[in-house]
Amino acid sequence: MSLSPAAGIGFKPQHFDDVMRCHADGLWLEVHPENYMVDGGPRLAMLDALAERFPLSLHGVSLSLAAAALPDAVHLQRLRRLIDRVQPALVSEHMAWSTWAGRYVPDLLPFPRTHEALAHLVRNVVHTQERLGRRVSLENPSHYLVLDGHDWSETDFLAELVRRSGCGLLLDINNVYVSSHNLGADPVAYLDAFPLRAVTEIHLAGHAADDTDPTLLIDSHDAPIMDAVWSLYRHVVSRGTSLPTLIERDGDVPAFANLLAERGRAQTLLETVGMAA
Amino acid sequence: MSALARFQDDFADALYDERAFAPVDQAAFAIYRNTAMRACLDALEANYPAVVCLVGRDWFRAAAALHASQSPPRDGRLFTYGDDFPDFIGTFPPASDMPYLGDVARLDRLWVESLVAADASVLDAATMTTLGPDGIAALRLRVHPATRTFAAASPAVTIWQASRAGVAVGADLVWQPEYAIVTRGHLEVGVAAVEAPVLRFLEAIAEGVSLADAALSTVAIHPDARIDLILASLLNAGAFAT
Numbered sequence: 453m454s455l456s457p458a459a460g461i462g463f464k465p466q467h468f469d470d471v472m473r474c475h476a477d478g479l480w481l482e483v484h485p486e487n488y489m490v491d492g493g494p495r496l497a498m499l500d501a502l503a504e505r506f507p508l509s510l511h512g513v514s515l516s517l518a519a520a521a522l523p524d525a526v527h528l529q530r531l532r533r534l535i536d537r538v539q540p541a542l543v544s545e546h547m548a549w550s551t552w553a554g555r556y557v558p559d560l561l562p563f564p565r566t567h568e569a570l571a572h573l574v575r576n577v578v579h580t581q582e583r584l585g586r587r588v589s590l591e592n593p594s595h596y597l598v599l600d601g602h603d604w605s606e607t608d609f610l611a612e613l614v615r616r617s618g619c620g621l622l623l624d625i626n627n628v629y630v631s632s633h634n635l636g637a638d639p640v641a642y643l644d645a646f647p648l649r650a651v652t653e654i655h656l657a658g659h660a661a662d663d664t665d666p667t668l669l670i671d672s673h674d675a676p677i678m679d680a681v682w683s684l685y686r687h688v689v690s691r692g693t694s695l696p697t698l699i700e701r702d703g704d705v706p707a708f709a710n711l712l713a714e715r716g717r718a719q720t721l722l723e724t725v726g727m728a729a
Numbered sequence: 730m731s732a733l734a735r736f737q738d739d740f741a742d743a744l745y746d747e748r749a750f751a752p753v754d755q756a757a758f759a760i761y762r763n764t765a766m767r768a769c770l771d772a773l774e775a776n777y778p779a780v781v782c783l784v785g786r787d788w789f790r791a792a793a794a795l796h797a798s799q800s801p802p803r804d805g806r807l808f809t810y811g812d813d814f815p816d817f818i819g820t821f822p823p824a825s826d827m828p829y830l831g832d833v834a835r836l837d838r839l840w841v842e843s844l845v846a847a848d849a850s851v852l853d854a855a856t857m858t859t860l861g862p863d864g865i866a867a868l869r870l871r872v873h874p875a876t877r878t879f880a881a882a883s884p885a886v887t888i889w890q891a892s893r894a895g896v897a898v899g900a901d902l903v904w905q906p907e908y909a910i911v912t913r914g915h916l917e918v919g920v921a922a923v924e925a926p927v928l929r930f931l932e933a934i935a936e937g938v939s940l941a942d943a944a945l946s947t948v949a950i951h952p953d954a955r956i957d958l959i960l961a962s963l964l965n966a967g968a969f970a971t
Binding site for chain 1: 731732733734736737738740741744751752755756757758759760761764765768769772801802803804805806807808843844845846847848849874875913916917
């Protein structure tokens, strides 16, 4: 199934019955493939049922594409099997690393954007696309740390990654907001420099202030999308970038109806502002 | 070694213990430490719900944090995380007054294993009755990929079932070994307390012997075992695949 530029929702198993009853026009769903890399059982049956009714997006969190090593071969095989099984409209991952020296750190870790890091990333993305037999899109990260040693701005780095690997991009607007806040940058300038033509999907999510240092924002996905993020989204859409847009929610997950209402807001923006642009 | 590899080494080490690495001096580094640890604890909590129920969430997360720092995840599929947690919690000195805890954790683990195991059609009793007695005796049954056996020196099955149901264990709890089979007959994982002969019989079948030989080896140890009833109960639970 292909994806029209409509709004989707991050799927949570507790919403399964509501989702299957939902007939919202253009609704699509995103899942983390790691949760469905099983041999069988009810989880896979649930994903099969979703795939029959809705376009799916597989959004990986653990391929560790920004590591100085190729992604795990077994993990890639499992991902390939899942792709063959549910035929997702979109496949994406993060511009981050998480697996290193046999250890999996369940987080999306940063790195200095050096020429060397770009070479590793390009190699890993090309390898992944070959193994999966399709293009993947990479998501711009949330930043908390000021790292030394960058050779590239992030937007130039992403543009060059696209040019060399042929990958797509996933523009997470909440990450842009959080990173700009934490690093003292201008989110609008970042968006204006972003290689929008390579973007295949947009993410919207909520964030929160850090408990110990409230001057830092955390990409927590545990709250409704903030107005500041909505206005950046409107900025992107009004520039003619009408793209599949996901409402992400991972913590304090509300009733499905609440997420559907947030999704409706994105859908309306796509239909009104996007069409007019 | 490449500069990126060195950066990753330093960063990963600094996540798990204090050491000299420039970004650690920034308050923001703690966000990575906290996020990674929280994800480990959330995964262990999700994978060991009966243990959480028995010890309480705060106690569990404190113990799980120790385990996570000694035994960090190795696989991006966090539902597999904590395969050595039952051994850890079973020998965890502060849990020495709960000698059943490691057994309960093992049963939680088998539940997850059964949940994610491969699919197969369940062999039902009706299929069996189409075979004559001789046919049945010679039959080598295939144990369903989602079937697991469990044996404990403690009454861990009773305690596990009470925890999963969210009720207190009755005052009539008898301290004795308990056994269970875990099956996923119809997409739902079930845990059934069984007697020792059932386990012996199922394990013999899993070794690949015929039903007749499995029966003989069971009766050799448990002379009073009613093989007909045992076989019926196992078929009913969906323990075998076609």
